[in-house]
Amino acid sequence: MNINKISIQSFSKLKRNVKIAAIFLTSSLPTKINNDQFVKMPKQIVHEVSLSSLTKGLDVVEEVNCRGGVTKRFSDSSLNVLKNRLLSSNFNVTYTYPIDTSVKPYIPSTGQFGSLRPQNRPHLGVDIYPRLYGRKPKQPVAVLSATDGIVVSVKKSPQKDPQNLIANNIKIMSPDGKIYSYDHLGRPEDYVGAKYTELKPLGTVVNAGDTLGTVGRTGETAVWHLHFGVSDLDAKQEQLKNPTWKKLFKDYSVYATPSGQVDPLDVNKAGDIADILNVYKLDDGPKVDYLDKL
Ligand SMILES: [Zn+2]
Numbered sequence: 001m002n003i004n005k006i007s008i009q010s011f012s013k014l015k016r017n018v019k020i021a022a023i024f025l026t027s028s029l030p031t032k033i034n035n036d037q038f039v040k041m042p043k044q045i046v047h048e049v050s051l052s053s054l055t056k057g058l059d060v061v062e063e064v065n066c067r068g069g070v071t072k073r074f075s076d077s078s079l080n081v082l083k084n085r086l087l088s089s090n091f092n093v094t095y096t097y098p099i100d101t102s103v104k105p106y107i108p109s110t111g112q113f114g115s116l117r118p119q120n121r122p123h124l125g126v127d128i129y130p131r132l133y134g135r136k137p138k139q140p141v142a143v144l145s146a147t148d149g150i151v152v153s154v155k156k157s158p159q160k161d162p163q164n165l166i167a168n169n170i171k172i173m174s175p176d177g178k179i180y181s182y183d184h185l186g187r188p189e190d191y192v193g194a195k196y197t198e199l200k201p202l203g204t205v206v207n208a209g210d211t212l213g214t215v216g217r218t219g220e221t222a223v224w225h226l227h228f229g230v231s232d233l234d235a236k237q238e239q240l241k242n243p244t245w246k247k248l249f250k251d252y253s254v255y256a257t258p259s260g261q262v263d264p265l266d267v268n269k270a271g272d273i274a275d276i277l278n279v280y281k282l283d284d285g286p287k288v289d290y291l292d293k294l
Pocket of ligand 1: 123125127228
């Protein structure tokens, strides 16, 4: 397993509004293009600390679903162990935008947490669109890790998926103990001749701003977007006891599993990442959508 290092930041505590102003400023400046990436965002690495011990002894689960998609992940009990190890390590966390902001992405009303899908099923993340109406971006748009962290689940779409049922998905646990999920990531054949970033293996340590893949439309969706989810293992325990959530997962088990999903735009539930996401343009139209089924 390839666990070596993680970057942490040691800059002093800035007040929230100062932080947001800094984010705006940073994203508006001309920035260098990293050698290994096509994303035009600065990376902030202050120093590195070994995290090699944090995934020691964790159980790995491999699941092949009936359509040939393969998921490799840490078991539920191992996730709790890892969360405790991360929280007790007292790492500061760096947060950044989950996709390249040079494309001016936005979150449509139909892509917000809790927006309604067929049969009144609520949407359990936020959808970030690089282009209006989810049209295909003219060039690949990088999906970036919003936080430092460790890859705790990787789901690969089968090579042939004519009905587009299985999404490419990666989940990363951050030192804040939350799990950040990136869904519908693209396929190599989406853009002929363009660089493609393979999904990172389970256990890989990532820095905020690392490229995880490209915006795609794998899985049951008709539009090109990133489905970004935040979940919390403590919230999961509450949801498992709550009749409304239990019914949701029972009725829609194909699409949703109880993993402690919280609203990424809610600072009380999602924490600091909400500040980052709330600078996206949100539209206030009707929150009903029949396009994105996840
Ligand atoms: Zn979605």
